[in-house]
Amino acid sequence: MAIKTAEQMAGEQREISVAEFFEKNRHLLGFDNPMKALLITVKEMVDNSLDACQEAGIMPEIKVKLKIINEDRIKISVEDNGPGIMKEQMPRIFGKLLYGSKFYKMQQSRGQQGIGVSAALLYSQLTTGKATLVRSRTAANKPVHEMTIRIDTMKNEPIILNNITYDKTFNDHGTYIEMEIEGKYRKGDRSVDEYMKETAISNPFAKFTYYVDSEKIIYPRLIDKLPIEAKSIKPHPYGVELGIFERMAKNTKAKSVLSFITNDFCRVGSGTAKAVLKMAKVSPNNKPNHLDHQEIEKILKGLQKSKIMNPPTNCLSPIGEQVLEKAVQKDLKTEFQAAITRPPSVYRGMPFLIEVCIGYGGELNPKGTAQIMRFANRVPLLYQASSCAVTKAVQSIAWGQYHVEHQGNNPTGPLVIAVHMASVWIPYTSESKEALEPYPEISKEIRLAIQDCARKLKSYLAGKKRRQLDAKRKGLFEKYLPTVADALADLSEENNAMILKSLEVIVKKEKIEGEDIDDAGEAEEIREETNE
């Protein structure tokens, strides 16, 4: 074999497109097995629909259909009543990876990196060879656009196969997507069924209709108000990594370094900025895109060492305690539920808040381990539970203290623990976005929230036990009463009926004096061997 020259080698080296990279590393985005691939595909599509509706101020109505073609082929379609997509945008949204509006935004939203739906499309294309159908309309007086799209994996560019405009019946506005993938439909903990159920809980303002072949489940809308729109915020210096900081410096519109760090970040005042620049020996008037690597590093380090106020927290949109309780009660048919929305907190310069709802009893499975539901910006997380901050927090709690049965560290019984993290940036443990990184601030908030709900559960359980005991106790007393009345009448030589009536009055009382005295007054008598 001939030895290659540097030139020859250079000729063989080429840029690998994102699409091509994904083709070879699809597991990185979670498409590692057919069951999970199905879930991720549905999830990306539904998340997009919900985000779009919410952004446009529309009460979402979403139809999800799974058609099982054979054991490992499934046709998926998702239809929404969202704002629709402009004709020109359609191929780019679906046919180009890393295209989206969310990538540079610090905003609480479902998807975070814009890799979602186009990745699903690519997966469909890779496993079935089929193109994806997209149909959309932006308003009642506008036509319906329909196209079938593929991705050119080498160029990461969309290929439009069929592009028609028609006025068939369609929603006044909305989008319909249909694709076929290699996937497996299963029931259980990490299924699409579970995803739909949990999504309905975290998005109670949406109506979902979910079909598997001809079977249909409707999740009705539980509240008639969209959540408050989550505002986007500028990055906080504590949470910015060097690479991103450097890129921001290159791309900023600011004319001076001083204006760059005071305007492009939140909570950086000019006093702090000047002090940091002085320490870094950088003139405030330098152009940011002229900074060298060392200067940039010094500035960032200086900023991160300075005392800077926490970022604003009005950028977070919680589900809300009452809404969460209602959703858990309606969707899971629990007999008791308690929720809390914790005040916002901050990890690494990122504002976040934790909400927890604990549901108990009713139609929940009374046996086995309690169900833990994890949500990140309203999206259910179904995989990698064991490495998630939520699971760890649940297991760190001494459930016995709250009268909850447990096996080892895991609570058991008819119990559901739903935990929602809302943040402008969700710290996932991996790119497939399945588990929350247990940063100390986050773990602490989750724990506090769970404990708060658990305390409410404890008092409910205690009350329930007391009521049951009370009923039992009163039942017992009533059984004895006639006999007691007979004996007392005999001893006191008074009227039997009168005594019985007095006793019955006492039993009906809410609280009976001396009733709660336990058996301590009657210490265990020593049994003696006696013939007496």
Place this chain on the structure above:
Amino acid sequence: MKILTTLEKLKKFGKKLTNEAKIGKNPNIDIPVRSLANVVFDKKAGMVKMGNAVGKRYLFNVAHIRKFVQTLEVATTAKELLRVNKHLNLREVYYRVKRTLPGTDINIVDEQTETNKAIEDLELITGVPREQLHINADKEGVAAGKVVILDKGDTINWSKLGSGGWSVPSNVENIKFKDVDAKFIIYLEKMATWERLHEDRIWEKLNCIIIASRGQSTRGIRRLLQRLSTEHNLPIYVLVDGDPWGIYIYSVLKYGSISLAHMAETLVIPKAKYLGLSADDIEKYGLKKNIIKFKDVDIKRLKQMQEYDWFKDDKAWQRQFKKWKDIGGKVELAALTSRGISFISDTYIPEKIKKKDWLE
């Protein structure tokens, strides 16, 4: 007049509870606590006496109601007995009270021990001894010796009753001792041993009285022994098996028991002496082969007794307990038969008494 007084006490008891019910109070009874924690050993008097702890028993309390009702039921039974002037024994009272609450599956009592306890409670509540409530223990005793008594107008001579002896009634309160010719009393825990001694006419030979019961002595027997001992100044030798239960029989006779601490004065016999087999007797009488291994309960009982206030500081007894523990088994009196049919009467008893080989 006496019967009326007891009846009145029962009525007063019923009135108190009825009045509480009428004003909406939870009817309750004060009962002195009968447990080890509430008895004190009165060193001077040499007996176990009741402490001052009083427990309240409420009608409307899940943990109390059963006992409460049992006490009421026993009280009405006593009232009925007093009215018709008849007596029942403990077993009969149990059956009189035992029934199921109408329309339920709850039994008022399940076991006789429950009514027995309720009767003791009633004694404490009313301050009237069981016998005066017309409730008797089962008859379980026999006596022989040179004693003449008067019982319900009959004169009975204990030395002229053939092989059966005098059968001790459950209530000995009204018995009069006309003539007592004895130097001491031998108390036996087994009828078989009594028959042995009676056949050997030991009471004639040693000029004593022999009385036996079965196991732990009944109240009637204890009262009889106490009266004989105090009224005629006679020592009592307690002849029992060499085991924890035998020692406990002696302990109850001499110092009293926890459950009857409230009646200590009328039952305790300070002149009782332990003449049963001691740990030293095994070697002395060559009974090694007849040792029966202790069970766990035996060892537990032994340990409990070791801690009793009246044994705690007694060196002789502590030595015995330790020795028994080392031996690890018990020896029955009947084992003495291995030395001869009448060895117990001819040798064991006279020798021990002569040598003052007893424990106190």
